[in-house]
Amino acid sequence: MRVTHRDVVCSFCGTLCDDIEVDVEDGRIAEVRHACRIGTTKFLSASRHEHRLLKPMVRENGRLKEVSLEEAVERAAEILAGAQRPLLYGWSSTSCEAQSVGIELAEVLGGVIDNTSTVCHGPSTIAVHEAGFISCTLGEVKNRADLVIYWGANPMHAHPRHLSRYSIYPRGYFRERGHQDRTLVVVDVRRTDTARLAQKFVRVQPGRDYELISALRAVVNGRKLPMDEVAGVSREDIEELAEMMKSCSFGVLFFGMGLTQSPGRHRNIDNAICLVRDLNTYTKFVIMPMRGHYNVVGFSEVLSWQAGFPFAVDFSKGYAWYNPGETTANDVLQRGECDAMLVVASDPVSNFPKPSVENMLKMPIVAIDVHPTPTTMVADVVIPAAIAGIEVEGTAYRMDVVPLRLRKVVEPPEGVLSDVEVLQRILERVKEIKG
Ligand code: SF4
The missing domain is CATH 3.40.228.10 (Dimethylsulfoxide Reductase, domain 2)
Structure with a gap:
């Protein structure tokens, strides 16, 4: 049976078009109307599970090995809780709900949190x-x-x-x-x-x-x-x-x-x-x-509610400290001031300058993402996530700071959770480890 979802929001760019029609047949997206070519490709390829991460992986003896979600979460929590000053980076291509949990995690860890606006707006x-x-x-x-x-x-x-x-x-x-x-x-x-x-x-x-x-x-x-x-x-x-x-x-x-x-x-x-x-x-x-990633604006909004600043916040002093040029991701990385990294919905290995990437490669990396990327290829823990706006609901802010509700139109691949749930599990385990 074919079901038509109307007024679906496209979670690709900051335009957040909210007039998309999506036909779903037998649990798969059959047709997309009104989206541009980029948005249409995102919906159709997501439904076919093309180029997707589907299993959690942990690096052992230099190679990524498939493990259960529980094992991957445990290893991620150990890495992050054991770090002195982890960097939590990415966040612009996921929902406000995931960003909110990530900010709490950064505070509990005493780490630095920054998003992709550090290299765009x-x-x-x-x-x-x-x-x-x-x-x-x-x-x-x-x-x-x-x-x-x-x-x-x-x-x-x-x-x-x-x-x-x-x-x-x-x-x-x-x-x-x-x-x-x-x-x-x-x-x-x-x-x-x-x-x-x-x-x-x-x-x-x-x-x-x-x-x-x-x-x-x-x-x-x-x-x-x-x-x-x-x-x-x-x-x-x-x-x-x-x-x-x-x-x-x-x-x-x-x-x-x-x-x-x-x-x-x-x-x-x-x-x-x-x-x-x-x-x-x-x-x-x-x-x-002209904001690029579909929810780069949302991160600034959520971080401002929770920490009082729009990006590049350092919790290592025990309170929120914001000083772009000092607390921005590339500055922290290039000074070699962090000792572990959590990357969510982003690919800094492909986009950061060489000195930042060289220092990234010296530390353990936990990556939560939808797709395999050069960052997931070098990570020590890789956890797949469902796609916000297609497989899970959520909230995102358009480039004019108008919040829109992302819709769910199909089920995620079997065993794949939203990054909100994955982050909550890591946060709970980190709290247990840190007592
Ligand atoms: S990619 Fe951007 S412009 Fe194209 S449909 Fe999606 S939100 Fe609209």
């Missing part, structure tokens, strides 16, 4: 501490925005339905003609596929975003630029863009890692927020980061 968070934040929901963008700017972001590849659901193409309450009522501007170092759709493309020289933002602020605030070009952009183009920004009725600046991870980092975002603040003298303008 961490600078955005630091900039918000300094400059505040003028933002809105994606629903407001859909209904009101008539000027949409993507800066250092290429949603056509990273968030394929962002333009069609929220920013450019949908008909909104005040934008009844959809894309005909809106203007798209892209600022980037190359002509991306998103830039090819734009009415105006501004090519900024790599690493010079801060200068261009400063020039825009000067023009927006009524100054005349004394030079012919800034950061490879002509004075005429800067003046035209500044005028477009001032004369729109509702503008939004979406920014991506092209801005957060280029020279200047959090100063770029600080300056961009100040540009948006300046623009609010003339019109309504908002700013929003």
